[in-house]
Amino acid sequence: MKLSRGFTLLEMVISLVVLGVISLAVGSYFQLGVQGYTDTVNRDRAQTELRFAVEKITREVRHAAPNSVFLDSNTAGEANTCLSFYPVTQSGFYLRLPQGRSVDFILSGSDQESKALVTDINKQLSNYFLAIGFGSSSQYINGNKVTKAAADPAGHIELTTQDDLTVTSPANRAYLYREQVSYCYFQNKIYRFTGDKKPLAKYMPENLIAGGVSNMDISAQAPGLSRNGMIHISLSADVDGEVTSYDHTVQVLNVL
Secondary structure: OOOOOOOOHHHHHHHHHHHHHHHHHHHHHHHHHHHHHHHHHHHHHHHHHHHHHHHHHHHHHOOEOOOOOEEEOOOOOOOOOEEEEOEEEEEEEEOOOOEOOEEEEEEOOOHHHHHHHHHHHHOOOOOOEEEOOOOOHHHHHHOOEEEEEEEOOOOOEEEEEOOOOOOOOOOOEEEEEOOOEEEEEEOOEEEEEEOOOOOHHHOOHHHEEEEOOOEEEEEEEOOOOOOOOEEEEEEEEEEOOEEEEEEEEEEOOOOO
16 A cells, blocks of 8 residues: 655745745735725825815805905915905995995895895994905905994995995995905915914814815916906825826906
């Protein structure tokens, strides 16, 4: 009877080496697949955040008050890293030239909106500021608060302001606005908040719009006699050496 012999030590070593090579090859294959999937997810996330930031900034700055857009530094003192502006809450016209602190305002909206605005102002539920013919952002910063409102049967609203109305609009336009809105680039992130942008405490997760932003470049072109104000926004994200960029130009619709 012939006895069956087992594996020799050399055969076992060769088998283990072959098995190790196969396992390494299979593992590398799966690792490449997982890494490729991870890179794709990270790239898609970065693109989605950039696209969301551009769309959100565009929607708001498009309806900014005329001449209210300006560039400022963030809390670290980095120049031109904050895009700040004053969004219009209500727009309309005035029939007669402003007299002292009073103006006859015609709201571009329904009667219900007019009544709600009068109630809101008189109860001081929100702080409203009036802009007529403002030629620079500093006039918005100083502000002219609306202290009282009264509606008449014709649907007009008589607004009373805190300070005298000293300028007029070429097209008799008037705008009501509230707090300043800012989009700031700080430590590879974009934040949005209202009011003063300097305190570091405001750069918190609840104000975060987009993360992983490698660069934010903003430029503003003041409006002229024949064109509206233009804002150019350029955002970039670097994911594993692959750079994704979004360039967009926004036209500010409101004019003097």
